[in-house]
Amino acid sequence: MTLLRDTRYPTPHELALAARALADEHPAHARLRQAGTSRAGQPLWVLSLTPTGRGTGRNVLVVAGAHANEPVGGATALALARRLLHDPAPRAGCGWHFLLCADPDGADLHRTPRPYSLLDYHRSFYRPPGPEQPEWAPSLLPPDRLPPETLALTALIDELRPVLQVSLHATDLGGSWVQLTRDIPGLAEPFGKSAAELRIPVENGASDAAGWPSPGPGIFVIPEPGSEAAGAFHPEDTRLSTWYHAHRYDGTTAIVEVPMWASDLVDDPAPHPDPRGALRMLAGRLTRDSALVARVRDGATAGPDPAAEALLRAVDWTLTLIPRIGAEWTGAGAPPEATAAYIAGIDAFGRRLSLRAAAMLLRVLRAQGHPAAPGLDRLVAGWCEEFSARFGARWVPVATQVEHQSRTVLATYERLVAAER
Incomplete structure (x- = not known):
């Protein structure tokens, strides 16, 4: 997969324009549609790619931009869509759908398309409180108070019944890791290989997954209900988030994290002295x-x-x-x-x-x-x-972030399909 030449993160408007151009270029295989509107009335765009061959009713949903301060997901979604149009093997019997930005209002407030340093990144920083985040809101609010972005996302899951939902996330400084709502055997190997090739550290002690089962380096499985580790360091119950909405249809969710700035400290397996x-x-x-x-x-x-x-x-x-x-x-x-x-x-x-x-x-x-x-x-x-x-801290180029997330998404789907055989 050729690395992108872009050195900046696209805005929601730019993502929509690029997706429209892609759909116009491939009218038989791609379609752009509106799946809802944000609180401020902005459209929530979904780019869908049709399956090839005999259909199985299988779908994959890729969600970008759920956190306003983690802008790489939209670029990854577009890169994946382009690859799947030119190399359609993963589309055999499977439709692929990309929610290009789950929170365009938040993205408008976090204005760092090309951060040059951590300070530059924080000069225009914004991350909404938990109840205003599309994926987290169901774990913090009653059903009658959910924001429209959450309702659009859950409606999309209900419509597509995805066998795999992938949520594209990023961390400001650290390494890469994957959280899974169910274990996907064999994922650690291609994930680790990609990270090593691209010089991205694997985060072996991610605070988001403290105490969670880890079947391989950088891979964490969200604990079963009743485990004390399930909500470590967070007020939200992860299992009430939209990540688990796909379980209604026997789907699995993978959350793929990639760093903007890398640090080898998060990849150090040595025992800490105290x-x-x-x-x-x-x-x-x-x-x-x-x-x-x-x-x-x-x-x-x-x-x-x-x-x-x-x-x-x-x-x-x-x-x-x-x-x-x-x-x-x-x-x-x-x-x-x-x-x-x-x-x-x-x-x-x-x-x-x-x-x-x-x-x-x-x-x-x-x-x-x-x-x-x-x-x-x-x-x-x-x-x-x-x-x-x-x-x-060392900067990870946007193209490298996109490449690693893209490889990880495809590897996740491939291992999921292999596990079903």
Whole structure:
């Protein structure tokens, strides 16, 4: 698969234009349609590729842009669609469908098409609070309060009954990993091979999957109901998310994460000398850093600006997560056999929580000319510099991110089909 030449992330509007051009170029095999609208009235576009040969009723659904600050998924969706049109073997008896951006409103607020550094990325950072995220909303809201983006996504799953749903995600700094709602045997081998060839670290201790079963490096299976590990570090119940909606039709969901900046620290299998002591230290730092942000937040108001209101909701949501996380880290803490990669993953997780809250708050204060903005600006810049230096961050080109996600999606489908035989 030829690497893309693009050096930037496409916007939702650019994704729609490119998908329209692709559908016009291949009218017998591709169709672009609207699957719903966002809260602000923006269209939610789905690009569908027809199966080849005798149909089996099988479908794959690929979801991009569920998190506004993780923009690579749309580029990957387009790259996959182009490949499947030129190499249609995976379309044998199977339709492929790409939700190009699940949250276009959020994407409009996170304005970093070509970030040059972690600081540049955070200058225009936005990540909605959990109840406003399309995939997470069902785990946090009653059915009658779900946002239209979630309703469109679940309706799409009900229509397609996908044997495989793939959600394309990204992390700012770290490595690549895959979360599965059911194990897919053999996936670790092609996933690891792709990561090695592209010089992308495999995240062996992903904080999102702390304590989860891992059938191979970088592959994590969401625990069965009743497991204490199922909701580690998160207020959401993963199994109430749209990832599990496909289980109604015997489908499986894979969440494919790829880093914007890579760090070899998250791929270090060596035992950590004092994991529980490290977690207590990280909890203390997280508490102190979040307190700095909270003090500035107390003097901020949104005024009549809807964007400022959205940013402050996200700041408040992020800050409310931190006390629970700190308590978990100082409570049971890490297992005594925890690896250096595990502690590095949690270190990165804690850093980004405070940094994201500060970055979004800074956007509001800077726009208002608030007197606290210069001080918060220095804090954000310092935290970005420390984060990058601590983890030896190196940029992963957009084309490389897309290539690895594309290979992983195709390998996931191939191994799923092989397991069914």
